Amino acid sequence: MPDTEVRDRVSAHGYRVLLGQIRSRRIYEACRGVWPHISPTFDELETLRASADERHALASQTLIAVLEQRVQPWDTWDAGKGAALETWFVGALHLQFPTVFERWRKARLRRLDEHEACAAVIAAKGAPADPALGAVTRDELERALRTAEPEVRSVLALVAAGYRHDEIADHLRLSERAVEGRIYRFRRSMRNPVRGTGKKSTP
Known part of the structure; x- marks a missing residue:
């Protein structure tokens, strides 16, 4: 030696x-x-x-x-x-x-800062996949993220870091369908929020 x-x-x-x-x-x-x-x-x-x-x-x-x-x-x-x-x-x-x-x-x-993760989901790789997300302000994003479920925030952080849905599923031990469902719920809350609460409005 x-x-x-x-x-x-x-x-x-x-x-x-x-x-x-x-x-x-x-x-x-x-x-x-x-x-x-x-x-x-x-x-x-x-x-x-x-x-x-x-x-x-x-x-x-x-x-x-x-x-x-x-x-x-x-x-x-x-x-x-x-x-x-x-x-x-x-x-x-x-x-x-x-x-x-x-x-x-x-x-x-x-x-990862959760608020920055939310902004990155919207801004990453050019135009957002969901046009409804492109029209919201940063303040609206932050309010929505504060009221999002913890499991949704964890998915958003991974999306913001550049992970694919299958990689996110592997990291969080979820199915890809579950990952997509959480992203969909966040997008839906952004399309139809009650201003200041991030909750979905009632018809």
Whole structure:
């Protein structure tokens, strides 16, 4: 096993490489060999592009995950097979990154501001699918979201983050039909609200 100085040097090198790959977005391609379905949303990519703190947090958590394994990369490294220890360690980071990314993704979703989520549902990807939503003001959106059921708000937050309906269903352990139903209920409340309450008016 390499001595402490070598392990520290290799760990620092791996951290720098991983951080650079997160910044350049090459990390997702590097990980597809071990986790083919890793696919960040545009919103997640923008968050990582704009925030050095988020990039460092993701890289740090991945490094910690590797170093907390019972079997360390230097325990399985074989110099006779040709790969440098630094390369071997980066490979170990790639193996852990998808799991750490998924935890980061879920934690980020919990932090999403619900009002901003509502606005993003309306504004995302050009014109809204339901024209009735395009005519409401931000204040009306916020009032409607405050009175929406919690299960509706959780779906809206995921929609705002760029998730497809099937992905939302998977995250929330729902059927796609249930997800679509919750979005429909919110759209219906926006089409026919009682001003200031977000509740549906009576005929």
